[in-house]
Amino acid sequence: MKIDINTRKKKCSCMSCELRNLVFSFLEEADVQLVCETREEKSFAKGEIIHHEGDMIRDFKYLKSGLVKLYKTTSEGDEQIITITRPFEFVSNTSIFHEEKYRYSLSALEDSIVCCIRIDLIRELILRNGKFALNLISVLARTSENIISLSLEIRKRNLAGRIAYVLLYFSKELYHSRIFELPVSRKEIADLISMSSANVIRTLSEFRRDGIINSNGRTIEIPDMNKLEMISMRG
């Protein structure tokens, strides 16, 4: 599905937005109105970059729909993927409150809609609404904790364990299904778990040969969760 550049900015009602409960649950009606009027909703097609590391931070962004990856490009030019997240889990790069520029890049793995609210407005709301501030701290903390936790889970495993972990993550956390379409290339899995793409492919092939998964291109089926969980645990 291609997205026309003219549809980049559109409006809907914030009052009924399902995400209002996540971040803006403690705002009064008037403030919700204020947010609603000044915000911009932007659509990004699969593969598009939402922001680059080094870009000036102007907006507080959260994901309304789609799937994104947060990543950093090393000086050698390869990507380190920090996290892959969906709406309701992802809010924003936490550096927005203490830095001028983004540390990490963000791009869309699926067609995505991002809601952008001026960071100045968020600051203002924090200043005058304690409940909003307290809730926001909690949401931001959760986002960071998820990233840290993911990194710990990955770094303690070997190649097979990492891949099993990632497949289970996609299956259980993102798609809630035993069958799903991988939203990423083999290379991107490699960039997420810090292994070579050749070995990611090899391991997926071995899983297929051993009946741990059925796969066809990016379609993955997990016939027996327990087997994969065993590999994830002992790897």
Next chain:
Amino acid sequence: MKIDINTRKKKCSCMSCELRNLVFSFLEEADVQLVCETREEKSFAKGEIIHHEGDMIRDFKYLKSGLVKLYKTTSEGDEQIITITRPFEFVSNTSIFHEEKYRYSLSALEDSIVCCIRIDLIRELILRNGKFALNLISVLARTSENIISLSLEIRKRNLAGRIAYVLLYFSKELYHSRIFELPVSRKEIADLISMSSANVIRTLSEFRRDGIINSNGRTIEIPDMNKLEMISMRG
């Protein structure tokens, strides 16, 4: 230096505390007084555990002096060190605002003093003081970003690069000196960079043989920063 258990709780004036500027710069005098009256200052000897993962969270903690490590114990029983920090950089595990129990353990690498403020009081201050909240968000975000950044720096390097990076971190960030005492065992370095302790030792020996460092037990001297930086960059 041994610390008597009776000195665990002591008081000093918060008004003049150098850390007031970091976290409590936007409190009014009366609130600083309130914090000062209810807080507890606890001393921990080198090696003591400040809290275990799984402990109930009651306090907002920050480090007044000393050096601590934040870590997680895996189901196999080995430690993954998340970060090693000093005062002025470290504030607290960010899970305090959205979880009941600590996710990670914290222990003292050097004799340390931790200032403990009831989390309820911090919440109250957030609710009624927007500037305090905004500043706190910024400090918490910085803490998380440092952890994420460290993990990215480590995971993109090989063994020698990781060790060079860690030595430079100790030298430049923690001790601001070309000569310093390692605050951690070889095994703890291994737990920080996710490598085996035997290979950490081997690499340090090689660095010594090659004149990259001079070392005697835990004393490390870096005769030529550039050499180590070269290894850190290309590794």
Next chain:
DNA sequence: CGCGGCTTTGATGTTCATCAAGTAAAGTGG
């Protein structure tokens, strides 16, 4: 002074990266 933990070094084998070569798939331009 003897015990246990940390450190050190060597030998061995496993794991993983790299290189290369080929195939499939997907976009691109005429």
Next chain:
DNA sequence: CCACTTTACTTGATGAACATCAAAGCCGCG
């Protein structure tokens, strides 16, 4: 729409990097 180009994927072979195991020395502590 087809030929072309590019990118993603796949597999095997090779070697480098790293873990593991083992034995010995050192040090601090009770």
